[in-house]
Amino acid sequence: MTLDKFPANGNPIQYTQGDLIPLLQSIQERAGYLSPENVSEVARKLHISENEVYGVASFYTQFRFNAPGRHSIKICLGTACHVRSGQKLMEAIERELHIKPGETTSDGLFDLQRVACLGCCALAPVMQIDDQIFGRVTATRLKHILESYA
């Protein structure tokens, strides 16, 4: 695991509290979520309690503790998207997939999350599937987009 250490030098890696968030981020990047095993491993490495790791991880919305679907859908509910009916988009997708935010479809294809702004507010409403962002998503477009992942 490569870690952005500060300050930059060639010394062997000594984990400190400052590495906690980057460490959790890189685990989630690889595994998709933080399993209990991951959390205890991190706690051991940093010489802090598991509780402390959970305390920090649960403070930030980025971290998730259950396994994601094969494709991750994020619906933007930032202000621009809210004003442009982002909530309706969320409801439409809930109807299509029969899941609520935080859940994964029974076939494991999609999981659904809400995010506060993807930075494409001018194209609201906006959604993201894996790394691909879609702007100006209407109900009809939504169907086409989902079908292309089926």
Place this chain on the structure above:
Amino acid sequence: MPDLAFRRKSAIENWDHLINNSQPVIYFGMASCGQAAGAAEVRKAVEEALDENFLSAHLINVGCIGPCYLEPIMDVAMPGWARVSYAHMTPAKAKKLVVDALKSGTPPLEDAVGVLEPVENRQTGGLPSFFDQPMLKPQVRIILRNCGLIDPEDLDHYLAHDGYQGLQNALNMRPEEVIEQVRLSGLRGRGGSGFPTARKWELCRAAPGEDKYLVCNADEGDPGAFMNRSLIEGDPHSLLEGLLIAGYAIGASHGVIYTRAEYPLAISRLRTALEQMRESGLLGSHILGSNFNFEIKIKEGAGAFVCGEETALFASIEGRRGMPRSRPPFPAISGLYGKPTVNNNVETISTLPHILRQGADWYHQYGTPNSTGTKTFSLVGKVRRTGLIEIPLGMTLRQIIFDIGGGTEKPFKAVQTGGPSGGCLSAEYLDLPVDYENLKKAGSIMGSGGLIVMDRDTCVVDLAHYFLEFIQKESCGKCVPCRIGTRHLVEILERITKGEGQQDDLDTLEHLAKTISQGSLCGLGQSAPNPVVTSLRSFRDEYEQHIQQGYCPAGVCRDLYQYEISQDACTGCRACVRVCPVDAIEGKLHEPHSIDSSKCIRCRACYETCRFDAIEGKPIQ
């Protein structure tokens, strides 16, 4: 500093070669917003078209030029021609356009939006300048000057446009002189509160201790604003040059950029740019042969609005829960890792190269005497022309929303400035010149530059509920008024949006708002009630309609209206019948339709589909 001079000379040659060459150049707006609009598919289609037709052209990805509503945007520069810009590209359109242009040697003019520099001795086909469009004409582009024009991943492009000239100038001055230049420019912090940048720097420079930190706040927590993202994606070196200038001025040797994890493209642009800097002697020790040493690190945030507050941000960088702490000690004395620290916003820092390159007086000519210079805003919501804009401070909201933004489709209702901590300003504030003091007086704040335009279809109660719910979730929980008080506000607002509001709710809201503002430690809690207080001030009648009549006139609060079809306006086109997901609409072709309210889930699909304004939200009988 011979190295950079040499590098710059070859950079200029390369740029000249690019734009004067006999090979066509095609530019794609590939910022996050462009990609969300489908720019990647457009580029792929163009690549295929070139292959299929054995044509060749130089393809370049650029950042966002501002008018996101035109995206995907593609520019075509044919030899002898100015760079011609096209909007709303689709893969099919782009394919045809590029093939036509390359085969005939002439860019098609019909669909062109305008031409970009340079135009001297080149054909323009009589097209206007891209920057003469109504959205762009009133703008002054200083910070955004390179965005959408150069390749953000090519250091040469930046150098060819006077990049790192400001740094060179700064390194030829004493740090105190740099601070003096910034003081004379009148630059105030663009992260929200407008604190004079030079004053913050002086404190930190004077603070005892060798180790000092410069932190760049790129957290951009306001959900609905993207100025910082766009700037970093479109011109990362301008931020990095600014960091070097600020670091030199305050005597720091470490810089940290704290950025949102939701901005992967911005992060990768920064990483690329940092490598280029290191290869060119712009990072590390003895920068450009001087005695100035500086390192820059990127820290990804993990999604917490309160981490935009500087002391919480330091805690987050240190790997702890991002909770604000009380001041003093001020960060200038004891900030990151307990060291003297300056924290500045992305835009503040990106302004520095321009001030150092062109001088404090030059910068001071823009804006108003107390709020100098330009400010970027993300103009979004129900406005026609959405995008990123840069204007001299002092421009009125009316000029911004109507001249630049083209107004709203449905009647204008209000604009929210400053994000969740800001206020909702109704039409009576439209002639307010936008500067730090005026917005504050109006009960709002400048914030980082989000402008959310609302029209008739936006419910102010729902929006106040939205903001408060956001704030309540993001409260770090340290202060009781913020933690408990915002929860009360949310409960009351929720009740009102459900039609269960009580007569004295509005007084309770106002009373609670005061308590929260006065009893909170950080800006999050202090400004949390702003959206409620300001919308209640201008739209009390709308709150009362919710409470007394159980009616949401904007047609947003789902329990407080029902859809009906105006029998006069309906043409019987059946468009609504087709989009209704629950088959609640019935009607024969060419005969007025009707909605079965018991089936309707108020998904709004028919309302948005109808081209005749025949679907109406009415009070529930």
